[in-house]
Amino acid sequence: xxxxxPTETMIVASARHLAGERVCFVxxxxxxxxxxxxxxxxxxxxxxxxxxxxxxxxxxxxxxSIGDPSLVTGATSVCSMFELFAYxxxxxxxxVAFLSGSQIDRFGNLNTTVIGDYxxxxxxxxxxxxxxxxxxxxxxxxxxxxxxxxxxxxxxDFRTSPGHLTGKRPAHWGAGxxxxxxxxxxYEFDDDSGEMCLTNLHPGVSLDDVQQATSWELRxxxxxxxxxxxxxxxxRVMREQLDPQGxxxxxx
Amino acid sequence: MSAAVADLVRDGDVxxxxxxxxxxxxxxxxxxxxxxxxxxxLARLTPDVVYDQMIAAGVCKKLVxxxxxxxxxxxxxAIRRRVERADPAPLELEEYSHFGxxxxxxxxxxxxxxxxxxxxxxxxxxxxxxxxxxxxxxxGDETVYAVPPLNPDVAIxxxxxxxxxxxxxxxxxxxxxxxxxxAADRVVVVCEELxxxxxxxxxxxxxxxxxxxxxAVVVEPRACHPSYAQGYYDRDNRFYVEWDKIARDxxxxxxWLDDWVYSLSSHQDYVAKLGEERWAQLxxxxxxxxxxxxxxxx
Numbered sequence: 001x002x003x004x005x006p007t008e009t010m011i012v013a014s015a016r017h018l019a020g021e022r023v024c025f026v027x028x029x030x031x032x033x034x035x036x037x038x039x040x041x042x043x044x045x046x047x048x049x050x051x052x053x054x055x056x057x058x059x060x061x062x063x064x065s066i067g068d069p070s071l072v073t074g075a076t077s078v079c080s081m082f083e084l085f086a087y088x089x090x091x092x093x094x095x096v097a098f099l100s101g102s103q104i105d106r107f108g109n110l111n112t113t114v115i116g117d118y119x120x121x122x123x124x125x126x127x128x129x130x131x132x133x134x135x136x137x138x139x140x141x142x143x144x145x146x147x148x149x150x151x152x153x154x155x156x157d158f159r160t161s162p163g164h165l166t167g168k169r170p171a172h173w174g175a176g177x178x179x180x181x182x183x184x185x186x187y188e189f190d191d192d193s194g195e196m197c198l199t200n201l202h203p204g205v206s207l208d209d210v211q212q213a214t215s216w217e218l219r220x221x222x223x224x225x226x227x228x229x230x231x232x233x234x235x236r237v238m239r240e241q242l243d244p245q246g247x248x249x250x251x252x
Numbered sequence: 253m254s255a256a257v258a259d260l261v262r263d264g265d266v267x268x269x270x271x272x273x274x275x276x277x278x279x280x281x282x283x284x285x286x287x288x289x290x291x292x293x294l295a296r297l298t299p300d301v302v303y304d305q306m307i308a309a310g311v312c313k314k315l316v317x318x319x320x321x322x323x324x325x326x327x328x329x330a331i332r333r334r335v336e337r338a339d340p341a342p343l344e345l346e347e348y349s350h351f352g353x354x355x356x357x358x359x360x361x362x363x364x365x366x367x368x369x370x371x372x373x374x375x376x377x378x379x380x381x382x383x384x385x386x387x388x389x390x391x392g393d394e395t396v397y398a399v400p401p402l403n404p405d406v407a408i409x410x411x412x413x414x415x416x417x418x419x420x421x422x423x424x425x426x427x428x429x430x431x432x433x434x435a436a437d438r439v440v441v442v443c444e445e446l447x448x449x450x451x452x453x454x455x456x457x458x459x460x461x462x463x464x465x466x467x468a469v470v471v472e473p474r475a476c477h478p479s480y481a482q483g484y485y486d487r488d489n490r491f492y493v494e495w496d497k498i499a500r501d502x503x504x505x506x507x508w509l510d511d512w513v514y515s516l517s518s519h520q521d522y523v524a525k526l527g528e529e530r531w532a533q534l535x536x537x538x539x540x541x542x543x544x545x546x547x548x549x550x
Binding site: 028029032051052053054063064065066067068069071072073078079080081082085086089090113118119120121122123124126127128129130131132133136137158159160161162165170173247 | 272273274297298317318319320321323324325327331332335336347348349350351354355358369370371372373374375376377380423424425426427428430431480482486487489492493536539
């Protein structure tokens with residue numbers, strides 16, 4: 001089988017982080033594939049929550065959108081969006097949520113609103129969707145996004161979803177971003193400084209590569225390990241079942 | 253549909269065609285375009301392709317939303333042209349998060365002055381939208397954010413089945429169909445099937461909108477394409493992917509509007525033009541729920 005693309009490695013590494021998790025709030029795009037991959041590999045008991053109002057989704061095909069009919073058929077519960085956000089998310093039932101963004105800073109604050117100035121943007125991005133309340137209320141957040149100097153920036157143009165702010169979050173919020181997975185490596189956040197810290201390099205990626213793709217001077221953990229390459233089984237599930245047209249996984 | 257839109261949608265109105273991915277009434281959007289309504293404020297959590305089409309057609313001056321994209325595909329290019337380059341005209345934006353928009357409908361439906369939620373802390377959203385306001389709890393030190401009620405002039409809500417009196421039943425993703433209907437001044441229910449009152453009464457838990465608040469019932473099967481109606485037809489993901497290419501090019505988009513909206517007289521023409529083969533591909537196999545016993549208490 002052909003080797004993994006950076007995007008595929010990113011998705012597989014994110015999926016593996018869901019081992020042992022129970023209730024997972026699924027976002028659109030790569031997180032959608034990662035969560036469904038996890039349910040078919042390392043986390044068969046994972047309860048998938050979709051903001052459209054689904055708890056315990058068991059989609060038989062990869063939903064292109066996060067409002068697909070396959071999320072409903074066979075699910076444990078379908079509820080109003082109000083109930084989903086108020087009772088499940090704000091009520092504290094979500095263990096982990098996946099978020100993505102167009103820009104992230106060293107403290108895990110995310111921008112999905114605009115590139116450039118808000119009132120005359122260079123690029124108008126989708127906006128918050130549920131991300132702002134998810135970032136605040138989920139017990140923890142996994143971030144999954146491509147890495148380059150355009151995405152890993154010193155200062156984000158707009159703070160859509162708060163991460164570790166400038167170092168510390170209020171104690172009564174969820175714990176915030178705990179892991180960032182990119183096409184190059186993985187990061188965790190330092191407990192004291194709230195700053196992103198490299199923990200893993202994906203196969204074939206050097207320390208220099210990740211620094212070149214980061215706009216600030218990257219903190220590097222004491223023990224940086226190499227991410228185990230995606231297995232044949234993980235690649236097969238992703239390519240044959242979840243994204244047969246390669247819409248997400250073979251872009252990067 | 254033509255009569256309902258002519259009677260109930262007026263230039264300058266705040267219009268909400270809701271439905272979260274599911275039950276988005278594209279046929280109503282197309283009819284609004286055909287009738288060349290103007291200066292509308294369009295509200296929806298996710299503007300989706302339907303508002304990209306309406307905004308490209310020039311019916312809208314302002315958009316109230318929480319996530320603008322082509323779900324699973326990318327951008328809404330007609331909207332982006334207007335926001336980024338005022339091409340061909342500027343578009344005013346009023347932006348919330350999903351929970352904020354849901355809260356706005358909740359406040360609107362329940363005649364409250366605001367809805368409180370735990371969101372927006374340390375986000376830049378309140379700085380660009382002064383209607384999102386931090387307030388103190390009257391019972392302690394805590395603060396929450398308030399969003400104002402949203403009471404659309406018109407809500408257009410698609411449902412699977414309704415009685416002629418407008419009692420409407422939905423299954424699958426519920427989105428904000430119920431909340432937007434109760435919040436709106438005028439309500440149009442569009443249904444896949446018109447059913448006897450007895451069918452509605454056989455399963456009252458499934459009724460999300462009572463005819464009491466409904467101004468018009470339109471029977472318009474397959475009105476959601478390329479969105480979907482659970483159990484009736486699938487989401488046409490191919491169309492959403494194709495729309496990305498169409499909408500990137502404003503000339504191609506205009507051509508699409510000519511071919512699929514302006515030159516057709518009704519949604520029945522659209523359904524026929526799409527062709528039976530496509531509809532066959534979009535028809536799911538059956539999976540019925542188990543009936544429940546409500547009991548007789550006479």
